[in-house]
Amino acid sequence: MLYWNQLAEAYIYRMAAIKICIVEDLKEVRDGMTSLLTLDERFEVLATFPDAEKATEDLPGWQPDIVIMDINLPGMNGIECIKKVKPKCPQSQFIMFTIYEDDEKVFEALNAGASGYLLKKTSLGKMGESLLELYAGGSPMSTQIARKVINRLRHNEKSGVIDILSPRENEILQYLATGSLYKEIAEKLSISTGTVRQHIHNIYEKLHVQNRTEALNKAFGKH
Numbered sequence: 001m002l003y004w005n006q007l008a009e010a011y012i013y014r015m016a017a018i019k020i021c022i023v024e025d026l027k028e029v030r031d032g033m034t035s036l037l038t039l040d041e042r043f044e045v046l047a048t049f050p051d052a053e054k055a056t057e058d059l060p061g062w063q064p065d066i067v068i069m070d071i072n073l074p075g076m077n078g079i080e081c082i083k084k085v086k087p088k089c090p091q092s093q094f095i096m097f098t099i100y101e102d103d104e105k106v107f108e109a110l111n112a113g114a115s116g117y118l119l120k121k122t123s124l125g126k127m128g129e130s131l132l133e134l135y136a137g138g139s140p141m142s143t144q145i146a147r148k149v150i151n152r153l154r155h156n157e158k159s160g161v162i163d164i165l166s167p168r169e170n171e172i173l174q175y176l177a178t179g180s181l182y183k184e185i186a187e188k189l190s191i192s193t194g195t196v197r198q199h200i201h202n203i204y205e206k207l208h209v210q211n212r213t214e215a216l217n218k219a220f221g222k223h
Helices: 002-014 027-038 052-062 078-088 103-112 124-135 143-158 167-177 182-189 193-207 212-220
Strands: 018-023 043-049 066-069 093-098 114-119
Touching (some): 018 027, 043 052, 066 078, 066 124, 093 103, 103 143, 114 124, 167 193, 182 193
Parallel strands (some): 018 043, 093 114
C-alpha cells in the first residue's frame, strides 16, 4: 500500500501545477491562501475574486482545475455562484471554504455541485492536502461535515430513500461520501479495487446518475 501511495505522490509531483482560483471576500484570508499555495510548486493560483459576481463573469475564461469558494459573499452567495458557473466550467471542481457547518448549507453546496467542504478553522496546511485529495478524485470534508453527511445518509436509509441499494452498496456509498478513493474503500472492506468499481457502477445505475457527485446529491439532497 505504501509503495502505491509513493507512486501516486510522485505522479502528482511530476504533473503540471494544479490550477486554482479563489473566491473569498475577506482580503486577509484570500491573501493568506494565495501566499500558501504560491509557495507550493504543485499549485498555481490563476486568479482571486472578492465577490461572486466577478467570479461568475471571469471564471469561465480561466477554466481552473479547482475553485476554492466561500459561501457568505457580498451580493450573490457562493452556492448560487457555483450553480451559475458549473455549466460553463464542467471540468472544474469546487470546494467550499466557509464558517458554516449547519446541515442545510452543507447539502445546498453539494447539490449545487461542490465536491468538498472545509471549515475555515481548517489549517491552511490541511487545505493543501485537501486540494490534492480533491484533484485525485476524493471529496475532502472537515470531520464535522463528514459526520453530518453520514448522519443524513443514515436518515435517508431509514426513510427508504436509497433502500434500492444493497447493504454493501450503501456501505460503499458512505465511504464515497467521506471522500475515500476506490483503493482505500477496497482496503477497508478487504475486497479488490475491481469489485469496488463494479459496486459503484451498480450504485450509479440504480440511482440513475453518472458520477460520484450526482450520487451523493441523489442520496443527500432534499426529497
